[in-house]
Amino acid sequence: MRTATHPREILLGAQAAANMLPVCDHYSGVEVRMRKSLELQAQMLQEFGACVFDVTLDCEDGAAVGNEKAHARLVASLAKNSQAGCRVAARVHAVDHPAFEEDIATIVQEAGHKLSHIMLPKVDSVDDILRAERALERASGGHIPLHALIESPAAVHQAFEIAAHARVQSLSFGLMDFVSAHAGAIPGAAMGVQGQFVHPMVVRAKLEIAAACHAYGKVPSHCVVTEFRDAPALQVAASKACTELGYTRMWSIHPAQIRPILNAFAPATSEVQEAADILVAAAAQDWAPISYNGVLHDRASYRYYWQLLERAFLTAMALPQHARQWFDGNAA
Known part of the structure; x- marks a missing residue:
């Protein structure tokens, strides 16, 4: 029996199997924007030495009515030819849409080896996950995670059951459709950057999704900010999602949103230094309890500080020298 030696395995146990995901998931569906998104991803890969955001090529909102087949072929081609080291996904149509099966077959059969995941919209129950899983297996995409x-x-009512499914890697909140699904009972202001953080039903939904994800070691991904020209508003929204609602990932719908999301989800430099110091001292004691600056730490706090270091890595922060050994050979 192999003995765990890496802090991720020692401290996180079963949850260590969950993949670390970039904190930003960038969506585009129009051809010129998809190409520019992939170009930007490649540029930032070179800049940071790691893939700091996903690009999700969008069939659901990107394909014109009647042009679904051609759009799926375009998405497959772009994904297939994406740069090595980049993370590229596809959002397909919902499982009850006539184009769903062909989306999966076209994209997975041509570019399945390059896909980081498939984003499945309009998921209402585990039955939708099971249907998508069967479609992936028919297309020889049984290895591809589902978001x-x-x-x-x-x-929202089924969020815990959906998150519990082994194929599901992440849950995202669809704010606009959630509000409109309430027949006017939730005002339109709740779709805005301010209203979505104060309306009780919207906040409740966000918290349920985040709680479901954390219960099963999955990644909660926060919804879009449609006011993409309002940089301060995006920064506030991303910070609230990260520090108040328990989200570890967020959608971007404009290139200008990517870096602010990275910044908002990155821990403070002082926190990273403290985390590294505590974990190095703990490792030297084989993860037994230690005293650091007069404060007792054990595996409960070690887990917190390790996850903080992982988030620093995923946001391309410079790690203290004595902690870099744990991330050598990894990519965000």
Whole structure:
């Protein structure tokens, strides 16, 4: 029996199997924007030495009605030819859409080896996950993780069951569809950057999704900020999602949103230094309890500080020299 030696395995146990995901998931569906998104991803890969955001090529909102087949072929081609080291995903149509099966077959059969995941919209229950899983297996994509978009009251009610499925890697909150699913009972202001953080039903849905993800070691991904020209508003929204609502990932719909999301989800430099110091001291004691600056630390706090270091890595922060050994050979 192999003995765990890496802090991730020692401290996180079963949850260590969950993949670390970049904190930003960038969406584009129009051809010129998809190409520019992939170019930007490649540029930032070179800049940071790691892939700091996903690009999700969008079939659901990107394909014109009647042009679904051609759009799926375009997405497959772009994904297939994406630069090595980049993370590229596809959002397909919902499982009850006529184009769903062909989306999966076209994209997975041509570019399955390059896909980081498939984003599945309009997920209401585990039955939708099972249907998508069968479609992936028919297309020889059984290895590809699923991300589920929670967009309705029924889906929020089923969030824990959906998150528990082994194929599901992340849950995202679909704010716009969630609000519109309430027949006017939630005002339109709740779709804005301010209203979505104060309306009780919207905040409740966000918290349910985050809690479901953390219960099963999955990644909660926060919804879009549609006011993409309002940089301060985006910064506030990303900070609230990260520090108040428990989200570890967020959607971007404009290139200008990517770096602010990275900055908002990155821990403070002083926190990273403290985390590294504590964990190095703990490792030297084989993870027994230690005293650091007069404060007792054990595995409970070690887990927190290790996850903080992982978030620093995922946001391309410079890690203290004595902690870099744990991340050598990894990529965000």
